[in-house]
Amino acid sequence: MSSTTPAYELTFESVPAGATRTSADIVQVHRTDALGAGGHPVYADAGGTIRAEISDRGEVRMIATSARQVLRRPVCCRALVPLGWAGAKRARRADLVRALD
Template sequence: MRSPERYELIFADAAVPGAEDVVVVHRTDSSGPGGHPVYADDTGIVRAEISDRAEVRMIASGGQQVYAAAVSARPVA
């Protein structure tokens, strides 16, 4: 089974309960360190490896990036 073409990445803000940022990412031709597809936003700045169980591993695209600890993914239909 092929992974979804697009996901929404949901970044929760621990300092503000209920606050979240959502970024839509699309499947690339790359695979991450875990062997799962890499997804990226249109800018290429937000990159994540997403498993077939929607487990997210963020991939830094620059030297100073630090991502929130709470990131989840949901497929976009």
């Protein structure tokens, strides 16, 4: 992974309180102009609710966007690598779901 990666998919485990794992929430985040406390780029989802500092080794540090936000740690961070032409992106959601099983 490179610090110039334009986007990542963060996978969060969806587990209701007292229940077994049922599914995964996948959120796509894009690079912003900001740098986090560790000096790595900050990525945010389209609504700005989820912000994360992601290192060049794929280490994720979640950043609170409000005073009462409960931060969840992603179980998977996957770079979305642009393909050669037309700016197409390659994302393997099936691989992410398998990784959680």
